[in-house]
Amino acid sequence: MxxxxxxxxxxxxxxxxxxKRILKFSWQHFWRNVWLSIVTIxxxxxxxxxxxxxxxVNAIAEAAVxxxxxxxxxxxxxxxxxxxxxxxxxxxxxxxxxxxxxxxxYISPQEALDEFKQKHQADADIQxxxxxxxxxxxxxxxxxxxxxxxxxxxxxxxxTSMQAETLAEKIDYDDHRLLISRINDFxxxxxxxxxxxxxxxxxxxxxxxxxxxxxxxYIHRKEIGIMRLVGASxxxxxxxxxxxxxxxxxxxxLIFWGLIFLVLNFIAPWINNFFTxxxxxxxxxxxxxxxxxxxxxLIVISMxxxxxxxxxxxxxxxx
Amino acid sequence: xxxxxxxSKTYPNGTEAVHNVTLHIRPGEFVSLVGRSGTGKxxxxxxxxxxxxxxxxxxxxxxxxxxxxxxxxxPLLRRxxxxxxxxxxxxxxxxxxxxxxxxxxxxxxxxxxINEVVPQILRLVGIEEKKDVFPDxxxxxxxxxxxxxxxxxxxxxxxxxDEPTGNLDSVNTREIIDxxxxxxxxxxxxxxxxxxxxxxxxxxxxxxxxxxxRIVYDQLRGRYIL
Numbered sequence: 001m002x003x004x005x006x007x008x009x010x011x012x013x014x015x016x017x018x019x020k021r022i023l024k025f026s027w028q029h030f031w032r033n034v035w036l037s038i039v040t041i042x043x044x045x046x047x048x049x050x051x052x053x054x055x056x057v058n059a060i061a062e063a064a065v066x067x068x069x070x071x072x073x074x075x076x077x078x079x080x081x082x083x084x085x086x087x088x089x090x091x092x093x094x095x096x097x098x099x100x101x102x103x104x105x106y107i108s109p110q111e112a113l114d115e116f117k118q119k120h121q122a123d124a125d126i127q128x129x130x131x132x133x134x135x136x137x138x139x140x141x142x143x144x145x146x147x148x149x150x151x152x153x154x155x156x157x158x159x160t161s162m163q164a165e166t167l168a169e170k171i172d173y174d175d176h177r178l179l180i181s182r183i184n185d186f187x188x189x190x191x192x193x194x195x196x197x198x199x200x201x202x203x204x205x206x207x208x209x210x211x212x213x214x215x216x217x218y219i220h221r222k223e224i225g226i227m228r229l230v231g232a233s234x235x236x237x238x239x240x241x242x243x244x245x246x247x248x249x250x251x252x253x254l255i256f257w258g259l260i261f262l263v264l265n266f267i268a269p270w271i272n273n274f275f276t277x278x279x280x281x282x283x284x285x286x287x288x289x290x291x292x293x294x295x296x297x298l299i300v301i302s303m304x305x306x307x308x309x310x311x312x313x314x315x316x317x318x319x
Numbered sequence: 320x321x322x323x324x325x326x327s328k329t330y331p332n333g334t335e336a337v338h339n340v341t342l343h344i345r346p347g348e349f350v351s352l353v354g355r356s357g358t359g360k361x362x363x364x365x366x367x368x369x370x371x372x373x374x375x376x377x378x379x380x381x382x383x384x385x386x387x388x389x390x391x392x393x394p395l396l397r398r399x400x401x402x403x404x405x406x407x408x409x410x411x412x413x414x415x416x417x418x419x420x421x422x423x424x425x426x427x428x429x430x431x432x433i434n435e436v437v438p439q440i441l442r443l444v445g446i447e448e449k450k451d452v453f454p455d456x457x458x459x460x461x462x463x464x465x466x467x468x469x470x471x472x473x474x475x476x477x478x479x480x481d482e483p484t485g486n487l488d489s490v491n492t493r494e495i496i497d498x499x500x501x502x503x504x505x506x507x508x509x510x511x512x513x514x515x516x517x518x519x520x521x522x523x524x525x526x527x528x529x530x531x532x533r534i535v536y537d538q539l540r541g542r543y544i545l
């Protein structure tokens with residue numbers, strides 16, 4: 001009788017109203033402790049900086065490797081005496097016998113000449129020499145592209161063992177694997193460094209939020225005692241501290257991304273100079289991925305803060 | 320209303336604060352629980368509001384066995400028992416009205432209901448005109464009235480006053496005791512925990528005496544005889 005008379009009142013009692021009041025209490029916790037809140041948010045921003053660096057290093061390394069991969073190919077240059085049909089036959093044979101080849105681009109003697117002219121249009125001597133010639137001195141070219149950059153040595157081996165070597169005047173292959181491997185090594189090192197830095201900042205963020213919540217519990221100990229006395233539910237007492245942690249995460253992320261775009265406006269051209277040749281625009285990348293990265297970071301930081309708040313409450317808030 | 324059956328409480332350090340206490344307080348009774356400091360009065364209060372659990376025995380409130388009450392149900396219990404203390408426990412940054420409203424806010428009452436209930440309670444305890452004043456602008460007696468008003472916010476069936484006059488002069492003490500008697504007239508069971516001999520003797524109500532955690536006397540129209 002005693003319990004049931006009030007249980008209905010309590011549990012049916014305006015969940016939304018309680019939620020609003022919990023938010024109000026969380027906001028009060030945030031502001032009454034504003035200096036500690038600023039320190040906490042600063043640590044979160046530093047954590048976000050290292051996390052975002054980690055994400056950017058991955059993206060830049062991938063862009064660099066991809067741009068090198070697209071330049072890798074095997075080129076077969078033919079003498080102009082070799083007929084188009086013979087080259088075409090060889091092309092078919094290569095396609096059939098070397099499955100590692102993704103595509104073979106055929107450049108006819110005329111296309112080769114046009115390209116050559118185009119490339120040297122500013123050079124009057126070359127243009128004059130070409131005009132003197134009665135026939136096209138250039139032969140056809142076959143450009144072989146592989147599915148995988150690691151397949152080129154195998155493709156080279158097969159090409160040289162076939163008729164191709166006798167037909168082709170010159171076989172050209174630049175091995176970029178060493179460069180790719182160096183880029184990957186370098187990116188790995190930066191990635192490891194960023195990862196370690198991120199873990200250090202995550203640990204600092206955990207401790208900072210833990211301490212902030214602990215201080216909050218201490219500052220509000222009288223209020224908490226009265227809440228218990230007058231029958232506030234456990235979640236009503238505890239949730240403001242969890243939500244306070246979520247406020248730190250949200251403000252940290254918003255301020256960090258605001259700063260990122262503000263700073264990038266000024267330094268983007270300077271930064272992008274570093275990436276000429278690898279087709280990477282840091283501003284465009286961040287704008288295109290802001291929702292994903294922001295969401296990911298908000299979730300990670302929120303989880304860190306909630307875990308810290310829960311641990312702090314477990315140790316210091318007996319309800 | 321309050322039934323304690325063979326209650327004992329031993330703390331982890333081995334101290335036995337309460338030993339085999341059995342008592343029954345009927346609805347609407349006014350009971351004084353007396354005894355010197357450290358005789359187990361506050362431990363008994365803590366067990367009744369589920370702040371401590373008895374080591375042995377059973378506690379039944381209004382037919383509800385709270386001996387092994389679930390943590391989630393403790394707030395429900397505390398909304399049925401008003402408690403006031405010697406040190407008032409008021410929030411300094413909230414006005415009188417807000418202090419009383421706080422008890423209703425945390426329980427999810429809406430603003431309209433709070434605006435109806437709080438003035439009624441403030442009127443009952445005689446402090447309505449001070450509703451917009453902060454606690455530190457009030458006398459001790461007035462602060463205790465606010466504390467009682469907050470304890471009454473949920474219209475509890477039981478009011479426990481743990482040394483409510485400990486910080487008050489004789490005039491204010493009398494006023495607070497009169498207020499507790501007035502509340503008792505509205506059928507609220509009142510348990511007054513005190514070691515103030517004059518107060519107990521003037522009440523001429525039931526007195527339960529505790530010594531070394533044991534009930535040493537229980538008189539219907541009793542006096543402070545320890």
